[in-house]
Amino acid sequence: MIEDDDTSASGRVREKLRLQILRGELPPGTRLMDRALAPEHGVSRNSVREALRLLVNDGLVASTVNAGASVRVLTPADVSDIYAARRILEVGGVRASSQASDATLRRLDEAAQASIEDRRLQQWRDAGTASLAFHSALVALAGSARLDRFFAGMAAQLRLAFAVMPDEAAFQAQWVDRDRSIADLLLAGRRESAEIELLGYLADSEAAVVDAVRAAQRNHP
Incomplete structure (x- = not known):
C-alpha cells in the first residue's frame, strides 16, 4: 500500500x-x-x-x-573538508570525556570491541561500520544532540570515501587496534594521550583516503 x-x-x-x-x-x-x-x-x-x-x-x-x-562521488576537496570537521568534533568529544555518561563510555567501548570481532570474522564492511560507530561515539562524548545529528550525516559521507579503497580488508584492518587504543586511553582517563593518538589516526586516515579518491578519479575521469 x-x-x-x-x-x-x-x-x-x-x-x-x-x-x-x-x-x-x-x-x-x-x-x-x-x-x-x-x-x-x-x-x-x-x-x-x-x-x-x-x-x-x-x-x-x-x-x-x-x-x-x-x-554522490566525493572529491579530494570533499574528503579534506570532512576531516577538518572531524578534527574539531572528535577532539572536542575527547576533551569533554570527563563529563560523559557511563552509557556513552560503554557505547564507545562496545564499538571498539565490535571492530575487533568483525576483523576476526573478516567481515570488513561491518568492521568499517563499527569504526564509524566508534567515531560517532567519540563525538557523543561532548553530550550534544545537535553535534550527534551533524556527525551522523558526515559518517555516511565517510562511507562514500571508504568505498573507493581498492583493498577494503587492508584499509579497515589497520584502524581496528588504533580505535581500541584510543578507547582504552579514554576509559583510563588519559585524555591528552587519547587526543594525540586520535590526531595521528586522523592524519593517516585522511592521507590514505585522499590518495584513494585521487586514484579513482584518474582511473574513472
Missing part, C-alpha cells in the same frame, strides 16, 4: 537510504530512481523525490537534470 505523500514518509525514506549508505550497501554512483524506490519503500514517488532532495542537502546524493539522482 502506498502512503500519502507527507513529510514523515519522505523523512523515513531519507533515513533508510542514509543508513544504507552508512552501511556501504549503496556505493558511490548508484542510481536512485523514484519509480523503483517508491514501491520498495511503500511511499509515493513525490515522497521519494523529496527524500532525495533532502539527501542532496545532506551531501549524500547528486542530482542533475539529465542524469537524475545517484549516490
